[in-house]
Amino acid sequence: SQTIHQWPATLVQPVGSPLSLECTVEGTSNPNLYWYRQAAGRGLQLLFYSVGIGQISSEVPQNLSASRPQDRQFILSSKKLLLSDSGFYLCAWSGGSYEQYFGPGTRLTVT
């Protein structure tokens, strides 16, 4: 069966510091991968998606970036965090259907 991992689970970072969040999927090949952010009291916002290694599409202009160095690895990065980057970051994967399955998420607090 497929499983999706994210780490770290929680993170507290100062403004201006870099960020790297990692997501890995097991049990499937060539998944579509997604990064979402959920701010407090708000809906999920799609940040990036990837249909293959090195293929990244950005949905929202921001100071975040994503990379997919391996088939089942998706990384979310920032060079300098802003206060507004605080939120719950979720990685998701999908296969041949439109259904998406989420990892446990990373709760980021920028101070």
Next chain:
Amino acid sequence: RKEVEQDPGPFNVPEGATVAFNCTYSNSASQSFFWYRQDCRKEPKLLMSVYSSGNEDGRFTAQLNRASQYISLLIRDSKLSDSATYLCVVNPNKLIFGTGTLLAVQP
């Protein structure tokens, strides 16, 4: 107008009650529809897909009305464990999530 609109609730219902949530969407080109469940501070989990003919999974029934552009979720015989936020999701070309409806089932 929001792409996906849901009543935020909370819906406070006693155990055993039947509760229904509605969701409206704005993009008539949407082709697939889902309900997700999200527990507090956890990731969303797929509850069920919503098919044109309607579908049922145990105590849960989902309906789609394309003409009126709304989706519904009916939960029968509510359990304490049903307490969560229910997210309506539509897919015109990517998944668009509603902000969710909070359900609190009371003992």
